[in-house]
Amino acid sequence: MLINEFLLLGAVLFCIGVYGVIARKNAVMVLMSIELILNSVNINLLAFSQLHNNLDGNVFALYIIAVAAAEVGVGLAMVLLIYRNRKSISLDELSEMKG
Amino acid sequence: MLAAESAGWFLEHAWLIPLIPGIAFVVIILFGKFEINGKRVLPLAGAEVGVASMVAGLVLAIGTAYQWIHHVRGVAEAEPVIKSWTWWQIRGVPFGLGEHIDGLAVMLLLLVTFISTLVQIYSLEYVRGDRRYTHFFAAITLFSAGMLTMVLAENMVQLILGWEIMGLCSFLLIGHWWEERANSEAALKAFLTVRVGDVGLMVGTAIMFGASGTFTISGLHAWANDPATSHTVLLWAAVALFIACIGKSGQFPLHTWLPDAMAGPTPVSSLLHSSTMVVAGVFLVARLYPVFHAGLMINVAGQHFNLIAVIGGITILIAAGLAFVQNDIKKVLAYSTVSQLGYMMMGLGVGAWVPAVFHIFTHAFFKCCLFLCAGSVAHTGSHHSFDMKKDMGGLARKMPITFVAWILSTAALCGVPFFSGFFSKDEIIDSAGHFHYGVFMIVGLIGAFMTTAYMTRATYLTFFGEPRGAAAHFVHGDHGHEPAHADAHDSHDAHDAHAEPVHAAPLSFAKTDSPGLIVVPLMILGFLAVVSGYLNAAPFKIHMFERWIESSIGLPIGEGGIPEPAAFEWVKALPSILLVLAGFLVSLALCKQVFGTAASRWKGLTKRNPVLGAGHRFLVNKYYLDDLYEKVIVYGIAHPIAAAAYWTNQHVLDGIVNAFGIGGRKTGEWVYKNIDQRLVDGVVNGSGTVARGAGGALQPVQSGKVSLYGALLFGSAAVGALVLVLVNS
Amino acid sequence: MLAADLNVAQNVGFGIIAAFMIVSAVNVVRSSNVVHAALSLVAVMAGAAAQYLLLAAEFVAVTQVLVYIGAVMILFLFGVMLTRARVGKETDLNNKSWALGIPVALLMLGIMSYVLIKGFGDDHLEPATQVSTAALSDSIFKPFLLPFEALSFVLLAAVIGAIVLARKD
Numbered sequence: 001m002l003i004n005e006f007l008l009l010g011a012v013l014f015c016i017g018v019y020g021v022i023a024r025k026n027a028v029m030v031l032m033s034i035e036l037i038l039n040s041v042n043i044n045l046l047a048f049s050q051l052h053n054n055l056d057g058n059v060f061a062l063y064i065i066a067v068a069a070a071e072v073g074v075g076l077a078m079v080l081l082i083y084r085n086r087k088s089i090s091l092d093e094l095s096e097m098k099g
Numbered sequence: 100m101l102a103a104e105s106a107g108w109f110l111e112h113a114w115l116i117p118l119i120p121g122i123a124f125v126v127i128i129l130f131g132k133f134e135i136n137g138k139r140v141l142p143l144a145g146a147e148v149g150v151a152s153m154v155a156g157l158v159l160a161i162g163t164a165y166q167w168i169h170h171v172r173g174v175a176e177a178e179p180v181i182k183s184w185t186w187w188q189i190r191g192v193p194f195g196l197g198e199h200i201d202g203l204a205v206m207l208l209l210l211v212t213f214i215s216t217l218v219q220i221y222s223l224e225y226v227r228g229d230r231r232y233t234h235f236f237a238a239i240t241l242f243s244a245g246m247l248t249m250v251l252a253e254n255m256v257q258l259i260l261g262w263e264i265m266g267l268c269s270f271l272l273i274g275h276w277w278e279e280r281a282n283s284e285a286a287l288k289a290f291l292t293v294r295v296g297d298v299g300l301m302v303g304t305a306i307m308f309g310a311s312g313t314f315t316i317s318g319l320h321a322w323a324n325d326p327a328t329s330h331t332v333l334l335w336a337a338v339a340l341f342i343a344c345i346g347k348s349g350q351f352p353l354h355t356w357l358p359d360a361m362a363g364p365t366p367v368s369s370l371l372h373s374s375t376m377v378v379a380g381v382f383l384v385a386r387l388y389p390v391f392h393a394g395l396m397i398n399v400a401g402q403h404f405n406l407i408a409v410i411g412g413i414t415i416l417i418a419a420g421l422a423f424v425q426n427d428i429k430k431v432l433a434y435s436t437v438s439q440l441g442y443m444m445m446g447l448g449v450g451a452w453v454p455a456v457f458h459i460f461t462h463a464f465f466k467c468c469l470f471l472c473a474g475s476v477a478h479t480g481s482h483h484s485f486d487m488k489k490d491m492g493g494l495a496r497k498m499p500i501t502f503v504a505w506i507l508s509t510a511a512l513c514g515v516p517f518f519s520g521f522f523s524k525d526e527i528i529d530s531a532g533h534f535h536y537g538v539f540m541i542v543g544l545i546g547a548f549m550t551t552a553y554m555t556r557a558t559y560l561t562f563f564g565e566p567r568g569a570a571a572h573f574v575h576g577d578h579g580h581e582p583a584h585a586d587a588h589d590s591h592d593a594h595d596a597h598a599e600p601v602h603a604a605p606l607s608f609a610k611t612d613s614p615g616l617i618v619v620p621l622m623i624l625g626f627l628a629v630v631s632g633y634l635n636a637a638p639f640k641i642h643m644f645e646r647w648i649e650s651s652i653g654l655p656i657g658e659g660g661i662p663e664p665a666a667f668e669w670v671k672a673l674p675s676i677l678l679v680l681a682g683f684l685v686s687l688a689l690c691k692q693v694f695g696t697a698a699s700r701w702k703g704l705t706k707r708n709p710v711l712g713a714g715h716r717f718l719v720n721k722y723y724l725d726d727l728y729e730k731v732i733v734y735g736i737a738h739p740i741a742a743a744a745y746w747t748n749q750h751v752l753d754g755i756v757n758a759f760g761i762g763g764r765k766t767g768e769w770v771y772k773n774i775d776q777r778l779v780d781g782v783v784n785g786s787g788t789v790a791r792g793a794g795g796a797l798q799p800v801q802s803g804k805v806s807l808y809g810a811l812l813f814g815s816a817a818v819g820a821l822v823l824v825l826v827n828s
Numbered sequence: 829m830l831a832a833d834l835n836v837a838q839n840v841g842f843g844i845i846a847a848f849m850i851v852s853a854v855n856v857v858r859s860s861n862v863v864h865a866a867l868s869l870v871a872v873m874a875g876a877a878a879q880y881l882l883l884a885a886e887f888v889a890v891t892q893v894l895v896y897i898g899a900v901m902i903l904f905l906f907g908v909m910l911t912r913a914r915v916g917k918e919t920d921l922n923n924k925s926w927a928l929g930i931p932v933a934l935l936m937l938g939i940m941s942y943v944l945i946k947g948f949g950d951d952h953l954e955p956a957t958q959v960s961t962a963a964l965s966d967s968i969f970k971p972f973l974l975p976f977e978a979l980s981f982v983l984l985a986a987v988i989g990a991i992v993l994a995r996k997d
Contacts, residue, residue, distance in 0.1 A: 003951045004945060004950070006879065016854060016857055018933045021809045023923065025921055042888075049883070049885065053954065072900050076907040081993050081994060091804065806925065810929060818935070828946075
């Protein structure tokens with residue numbers, strides 16, 4: 001098998017995730033897109049791990065899964081908090097940073 | 100616990116001695132002001148932790164010393180006790196932490212812990228009520244920890260570690276009262292001057308590591324003793340290291356920071372100048388003696404002589420000369436320290452290793468005692484003033500214990516026979532003559548004369564004659580907040596002791612002297628100033644000290660190493676005894692004339708006689724060395740740079756800015772005239788919606804919307820990647 | 829089965845799963861129904877787990893199923909429900925400037941594809957040798973022990989942080 005098959009799959013997933021982050025308005029959907037990005041990175045890590053016959057990539061993939069779990073937990077907690085305060089999770093309305 | 104053949108528990112665990120104050124420092128910093136329910140966890144705000152850690156260190160050090168004496172008994176060449184743990188490593192080069200315990204280290208461990216203990220006890224009273232009481236004890240404890248780390252360093256890296264800890268703490272302590280500008284400047288000066296030397300330490304260590312491949316003290320000894328080692332490398336290593344010693348030990352020409360360091364509280368000066376900071380440089384020379392002995396030995400006109408002795412000799416005279424013109428009692432002592440350090444350096448230079456190290460030992464006691472006496476005088480007798488001419492005089496009767504301790508220590512410092520300084524200093528002078536350094540013997544003798552003379556002057560000004568200024572207002576128990584006791588200086592009775600409720604009659608030891616916490620350390624140190632010399636009293640054939648520490652020289656005595664020490668003869672000691680006596684008499688006579696009450700033609704001589712006046716000014720201005728550093732060197736280097744920067748700023752940068760400004764204004768005018776007035780106005784007037792649309796098109800960039808920021812982020816990342824790809828392909 | 833046959837089988841398997849994943853991923857970001865999007869994400873995760881198996885990383889694959897499909901997706905569904913998203917079509921899931929995402933994503937995809945094809949050309953993966961879980965655990969608990977401990981702190985902090993953020997005072 002070519003390594004590029006996996007790497008290109010990762011690249012496609014990554015770009016779909018990027019599109020999702022940019023295009024989505026609902027905060028939960030943005031979090032889902034971020035999950036897509038993280039998964040594409042994991043595919044890359046494991047592909048390289050296989051290419052170099054080295055376990056480090058596996059270890060890092062595991063760590064990324066753990067970090068992603070933490071990220072989703074905190075992220076959803078924040079979304080809930082925002083929802084409770086504003087009755088909406090539309091990111092378009094969160095524009096306090098407007099210059 | 101340990102196998103029978105081990106060197107002994109205390110020797111094996113000497114590394115605990117610096118560790119305990121190190122931990123104590125953390126405890127003081129963290130818990131010194133810690134309160135639970137409004138009550139302090141540590142009632143003395145951390146001071147008790149500091150004192151306890153020093154006492155613990157002292158106990159361990161005594162045990163170590165005891166076992167070391169046992170260790171060297173009946174052994175010709177005692178092996179040092181070395182332990183090492185790898186701290187970190189780079190490419191297989193380990194950097195260890197450990198201990199290298201031999202006679203020299205044991206002696207200094209004992210000395211440092213002992214002096215630190217007494218100084219901390221003294222400080223309990225001296226800095227009571229200070230605004231940074233806790234910080235003071237934290238810094239002084241860490242300071243001792245740094246010195247102890249350096250003393251038992253197993254390798255150069257650990258030595259540098261301790262050395263730098265001390266540098267940092269000296270900065271903190273000298274600048275303890277940093278609200279006054281002079282104090283913070285003195286702290287900076289001390290720090291920066293020492294730092295100049297520290298560069299030498301780094302360079303020297305690097306040279307030695309490059310040449311020998313090791314950092315360990317024992318390895319460097321072996322390397323320096325190896326005949327195959329290149330003398331050039333040794334010379335450069337020794338020169339670089341010696342610059343560090345000059346900086347740290349206040350040798351000529353980097354001695355200028357030491358007197359300024361008097362800006363710190365007196366206990367700090369005492370600790371710095373007796374057994375720690377300034378001794379570090381001498382210690383480094385003594386520790387790496389093979390490197391210095393071989394490295395700095397130069398051959399001039401067929402005569403071998405050692406550069407260390409030259410620097411030491413110059414320092415003796417220069418510093419002693421400066422001590423004559425000081426009015427601040429602590430500055431007299433500071434220059435005296437510089438001068439005594441010169442003796443130590445000279446001793447090491449001429450090959451008298453044992454007397455030099457012994458002088459470290461005895462000097463610590465009497466110099467510490469002198470500083471503490473000065474502090475006691477200022478604390479109780481002169482309203483916190485250190486000016487001998489303005490605020491002292493006639494204090495002998497009022498502060499008898501301080502006076503006695505001062506006199507004993509002064510006698511030891513001057514080298515009066517049967518006091519400790521006599522046994523160490525005279526050995527150095529004697530050895531200089533014996534080892535064919537005739538010039539330096541004369542330098543040493545002149546130094547002894549001058550020492551006696553300036554100490555007599557200081558003693559006279561402080562303790563005899565008419566009370567002046569604050570000393571005339573001296574009333575026991577009055578700490579200088581009520582100057583209205585001009586007539587009460589001979590009635591130190593009980594009701595005066597209660598005159599000031601804030602200081603509420605501190606624990607009184609003598610009826611008229613300082614409180615007990617100050618007086619007791621003075622008595623202990625005064626006693627030791629007398630007797631400590633008898634550990635190595637050549638006139639009485641006592642050589643205990645020599646036997647305990649000579650194995651740590653790192654060089655064989657006799658052929659191929661340092662020469663055999665000279666035998667003691669009273670005849671050889673006679674000149675120095677006579678000179679001490681002469682110095683005392685001459686100085687006393689002059690003092691009576693100059694500072695006494697009776698009118699005398701000696702008074703104001705420096706103002707009338709132009710030659711003497713010039714000499715006086717020369718000394719008051721410290722040989723213009725500070726001016727040399729500040730005005731010539733700093734100015735000479737900094738001024739052209741500053742001038743160049745200023746010129747660039749004025750001409751080049753301003754020119755560019757001005758050109759841009761003018762250009763901008765011109766453009767603006769043109770834009771205003773042509774575009775704004777004609778085009779834009781026309782367009783706006785013609786079509787308001789287009790303008791609104793253009794504004795609206797730019798506005799979303801600063802929309803505050805996360806998704807847009809995300810798009811910009813990823814987009815710019817993609818563009819950046821594209822640029823990289825294009826550049827690389 | 830010959831190595832070459834295995835190779836062909838792997839390639840075919842990869843292609844099917846990859847196509848399935850991409851379609852699902854597109855659905856995640858296109859769907860106008862939040863719940864559908866979440867379920868599509870499950871499909872992508874499952875596909876990724878299958879790809880991990882193809883890459884011989886069975887332990888990671890199992891962890892992926894457990895953590896992502898088992899835990900993270902449940903969290904997402906809870907999030908969707910608690911924020912009262914409608915179960916059904918929603919018209920305004922995309923923001924106004926959604927079209928900006930397409931050129932950005934395409935630009936990144938183009939650059940990455942170019943770089944990957946240029947850089948790795950036709951580098952072949954060795955036929956998959958199974959990674960033993962024991963070796964993996966040795967790797968985690970020996971050279972990567974410190975990151976592992978740090979990670980457990982991150983998780984702990986995240987748990988506490990999530991509780992603090994989400995609780996009702």
